[in-house]
Amino acid sequence: MRQPWRRCWWVRHVGDTPRSRLQWSCLSAVPVDTVLLDEEVAVETATLRASLGARLRLPDAMVIATAIIFDADRLVTTDRRWPHAVAMGFEGELVVV
Incomplete structure (x- = not known):
């Protein structure tokens, strides 16, 4: 079994x-995938944080960086400040619930 x-x-x-x-x-x-945080995601996270500073919290930067690196189709959030995620390089659909 x-x-x-x-x-x-x-x-x-x-x-x-x-x-x-x-x-x-x-x-x-x-329908979600779980991925490991690797060096590529860590570098993208640091890049996002460096470009936006305190406007983007570290956990949020990690989520967005992971979506960018793994070319996610959709990114779901409850944070209404995330619409700028598209400007950070995320090309998928951003869903704010």
Whole structure:
């Protein structure tokens, strides 16, 4: 029997529980990709931060840089200040919810 939830870091951390299996099933239903932060993303993050300074927080810069490097089709945010993400080089669809 396949148990894909065992691959998740939080399942390894908290164990194989009904709650962890539910979390996995909910997350696996969302059409997103998870990627590792690598040197290329780190450099792009630093470039974005250097060009915008305090106007762009580090976590936001990391998300936008990741979307740029991995050529994301869509970037979803709740931050209404992100429309300038397009000006930073993101060419996909920016969705503000």
